[in-house]
Amino acid sequence: MTNKDLANLIFPNVTKTIEDYEKMYPKRNLKDDAIVTRAAPSPTGYTHMGTLFQAFISKKVAKDTNGVFFIRIEDTDRERLVEDAVDVITTDLKYFDITPDEGVISGNKEIGNYGPYTQSNRKEIYQTFMKYLVANNLAYPCFCTKEEKDEMTKAQERRKDRIGYYGRYAKCRKIPVNDAYQRIKNGEPFTLRLKSPGDFNKKIVINDLIKGKISFPENDMDIVIMKQDGLPTYHFAHLVDDHLMRTTHVIRGDEWVSSLPTHVQLFEVFGFRPPKYAHISPIMKEENGIKRKLSKRKDPEAQMSYYREKGIPVKAVELYLMTLANTNFEQWWDANKDKTIDDFKYDFKKTSKSGGLFDVEKLMNISKNYLSRIKATEFYDMLLNYAKEYDEEFYELIVKYKDFTIGLLNIEREQKKPRKDYASFSEVKELVWYMYDELFDKHEKTYEFKDVNDKEEILKLMNTYIEKYYDENDSQETWFNRIKDLSEEFGYAREVKEYKENPNKYKGHVGDVSMVIRVALTTKSMTPNLYDIMKLLGKDRIDRRIKELEKNF
DSSP: OOHHHHHHHHOTTOOOOHHHHHHHSOOOOOOTTOOEEEEOOOTTSOOBHHHHHHHHHHHHHHHHTTOEEEEOBOOOOGGGOOTTHHHHHHHHHHHTTOOOSEEEEETTEEESSSOOOBGGGOHHHHHHHHHHHHHTTSEEEEOOOHHHHHHHHHHHHHHTOOOSSOGGGOGGGGSOHHHHHHHHHTTOOOEEEEOOOOOTTSEEEEEETTTEEEEEEOOOOOOEEEOTTSOBOHHHHHHHHHHHTTOOEEEEEGGGGGGHHHHHHHHHHHTOOOOEEEEEOOOEEEETTEEEEOOTTTOGGGBHHHHHHHTOOHHHHHHHHHHHHOTTHHHHHHHOTTOOGGGSOOOGGGSOSSOOBOOHHHHHHHHHHHHHHSOHHHHHHHHHHHHHHHOHHHHHHHHHTHHHHHHHHTTTTSSSSOOOOOSSHHHHHHHHGGGSHHHHHHSOOOOOOOSOOOHHHHHHHHHHIIIIIOOTTOOHHHHHHHHHHHHHHTTOBSSHHHHHHOGGGOSOBHHHHHHHHHHHHHSOSSOSOHHHHHHHHHHHHHHHHHHHHHHHO
């Protein structure tokens, strides 16, 4: 009985060879420097910030080099699968513009010529590679039960040996081929293990693109490569998939650093060139002066739903992720206001080795900067999409008053230093409610009058202004001069400077009168440019606001 006989017994239906698959999935026709990389989520849970961050970098480096980015679903852990998780994951990634060139694009759809891209549909491919190892005495069946492995672990602990299946503890490695053959024919359950050629006393050095050169002992563990259900373990599937899909760079979390000796060894056993590896440190959060990993359970910002519900624009999230990905991006972005994130080239060497610190306040500032740079029409379209899903009342208003809303969003926008009022779409309604009569009429009003707060004085000022000085056709300069005239009539200085030089001569200054008008019309002491607000409101609305003020006083 030979190892080939054993391989045929274990895999009687496997007829293809590795060479057949090499022809089916040839080397990609790309330039030498093109990067092929992937996101490989497991549908054992939903998308979180760590998944998004890795996918974002993977897509970015592929795009920078005119390479290929694909999505692979790693679902060989059948016991932990979550129903509909693939649809949720692909939908989340698509929402954040992580769209693949190839791979899984929904729960039931794939695109590309290097599939299937779902591991549970690749069983025959994996078994072809496993059959090769068994036939060439590079893998063997293991019949150890859970109880036997537990007893082995206890023995290793007593002797203070390393824990694992290796050396003298790899007892099934010693089973003669004839015996293994017969036990399988008798129906005894088994797994397959790699017959590791490694020596733990020897060192290997692997160059990680982010962490630099890392030294490890060689892997001498006879790892399981096939479970009892015939599906591969993560380690083995990783080898086959990344080889046949022609992955050049594996970008993943640094929890996999310790697996590098095993993964590189698997490629070497087959004589394949391993991909380059880049291990990203986890995103951190500072809490009470202590840094910890961003947590799916503790931190709402770790969940994808957080960004959708708050209405933080996707491009702002991308910009923030880029600041976490490369330490030099923020400076570049500030210096290149006319460019986009696509013009920036990701650099592995500029990625933090210790992990970026997630700062929600910084994200919001980046979002404010981003939203201040775009056209009001673009802002309106994104706001409309958000309100349609999360605020029906506001959606109906901004549809009804489309031009009015665009005009409102455009106040102090197209200038050298645009206003930065909005960090998210969820904030807009609360910041501009006073501009819509339907919201103004039902809103509980607290008028934020400041230095001028006498009821009689305020009403006289407003009625005199609307009857004598207001003209909706005025330019901004004329409009302000009329407010100066109103100020002078009521005993306020026309200029702030005049008031400061002789404060006892005046009740106040033109700024105080402007504040009265601002608060009377909006209830707020802080608003965008008052002239623009009044141009949008128009005389009829202004008249109504003055009458509303009289009722509320």
